[in-house]
Amino acid sequence: MIETLLIMWRESLEAALIVGILLTYLARSGERAGMRYVWAGALGAVVAAVAMGLASNGAAARLGPDAQELLQAGVLLLAVGVLSWMVVWMHRNARQMGGDLRRRADRALATGRLVGLAAIAFVAVFREGVEAVLFLWGVVVQRADASAPALLAAGVAGAGLAVATAWLFFRGFAFLNLQTFFRVTGILLLLVAAGLLTAGVNKLIGLGYLSPIKPQVWNTAWLLREDSLLGALLGALIGYRSRPSLLEVLAFLAYLPAMGWALHRADLAARGAAERAPARSAA
Amino acid sequence: MARPRLLLTALLLLAATARAEERSVPLAVAEHGFAPPEVEAAAGERLRLEVTNQTAAAIEFESFELNRERVVPPGRTVAVYVSGLSPGRYEFFDDFHQERRGALVVK
Numbered sequence: 126m127i128e129t130l131l132i133m134w135r136e137s138l139e140a141a142l143i144v145g146i147l148l149t150y151l152a153r154s155g156e157r158a159g160m161r162y163v164w165a166g167a168l169g170a171v172v173a174a175v176a177m178g179l180a181s182n183g184a185a186a187r188l189g190p191d192a193q194e195l196l197q198a199g200v201l202l203l204a205v206g207v208l209s210w211m212v213v214w215m216h217r218n219a220r221q222m223g224g225d226l227r228r229r230a231d232r233a234l235a236t237g238r239l240v241g242l243a244a245i246a247f248v249a250v251f252r253e254g255v256e257a258v259l260f261l262w263g264v265v266v267q268r269a270d271a272s273a274p275a276l277l278a279a280g281v282a283g284a285g286l287a288v289a290t291a292w293l294f295f296r297g298f299a300f301l302n303l304q305t306f307f308r309v310t311g312i313l314l315l316l317v318a319a320g321l322l323t324a325g326v327n328k329l330i331g332l333g334y335l336s337p338i339k340p341q342v343w344n345t346a347w348l349l350r351e352d353s354l355l356g357a358l359l360g361a362l363i364g365y366r367s368r369p370s371l372l373e374v375l376a377f378l379a380y381l382p383a384m385g386w387a388l389h390r391a392d393l394a395a396r397g398a399a400e401r402a403p404a405r406s407a408a
Numbered sequence: 409m410a411r412p413r414l415l416l417t418a419l420l421l422l423a424a425t426a427r428a429e430e431r432s433v434p435l436a437v438a439e440h441g442f443a444p445p446e447v448e449a450a451a452g453e454r455l456r457l458e459v460t461n462q463t464a465a466a467i468e469f470e471s472f473e474l475n476r477e478r479v480v481p482p483g484r485t486v487a488v489y490v491s492g493l494s495p496g497r498y499e500f501f502d503d504f505h506q507e508r509r510g511a512l513v514v515k
């Protein structure tokens with residue numbers, strides 16, 4: 126019972142944290158419409174995950190498990206792209222915070238960005254949702270007796286616990302002032318994206334498409350194990366692994382300066398636009 | 409500009425050389441656990457672990473030591489590649505039923 130609860134907690138934690146960070150960000154910047162899209166993406170993913178989980182359980186599943194894993198790796202890399210794009214936009218948004226009311230109205234989220242938000246929430250929840258459904262379905266199959274409903278309830282409680290964990294985590298952010306808050310969430314989202322990139326690379330290595338170059342660059346298991354509370358939290362949030370391969374470490378490290386450059390370019394563009402704006406209003 | 413591109417090409421080449429020869433190792437997961445419970449390999453060898461789930465419920469092949477994690481639906485087989493390992497004992501388990509444990513012993 127406790128085991129079922131713990132497994133579901135772990136399986137749902139990453140999704141809860143990613144959705145949590147998006148909702149927290151949108152709530153603090155007053156983007157109610159964006160929050161609705163995040164919820165829609167997350168709830169749509171729950172439905173899709175149940176459908177997909179049940180479908181892939183049958184022997185007649187169209188896609189083989191290896192093809193599914195490859196698809197997952199592709200979706201992960203796609204999510205990294207969308208998330209990076211969102212971070213650049215959020216960065217620009219944060220710079221304009223505190224501008225006059227008209228500027229705020231101009232900032233209303235464009236449809237593309239709303240869809241982007243929904244897509245990130247969808248991917249985060251769907252990815253773990255399919256595994257959770259497969260796990261819970263197995264619980265039901267194995268205990269075709271009276272204990273199945275109780276175990277199922279324990280599983281759902283575990284997912285609820287993950288949501289509560291994410292909620293508690295982001296409640297801590299409420300005490301930050303707005304500027305610090307945007308900076309912290311921005312950095313956190315970058316680390317999340319780098320973690321997703323690493324996870325995608327890890328899948329491609331496991332599928333034999335990429336070489337790890339060196340399977341184990343270091344071993345920090347003595348310091349932090351993946352199955353500890355903090356290890357699970359960091360694993361879910363930024364892709365912490367105690368024994369990463371060299372290729373994964375390189376992917377993580379290469380992503381951050383690349384994004385630093387993209388953010389710098391966004392800054393330059395924003396400054397250029399600010400300089401042009403007064404000239405236009407004077408004309 | 410030329411240098412980063414060269415570095416990237418070299419990395420990609422290095423990464424792509426992965427498709428060298430490999431040895432398939434069947435690994436079944438039954439109700440009582442992994443069969444065989446221990447698999448042996450030579451150091452540096454490239455292995456294709458063929459994990460077959462013989463039970464009626466989904467399992468998750470997981471190993472912190474190997475840095476691998478794969479869900480296997482009931483009755484299905486997945487391929488998990490590992491390569492370039494140093495001698496040692498690499499434990500794996502079924503994350504959904506943690507009493508099922510096994511190890512890859514690299515010599």
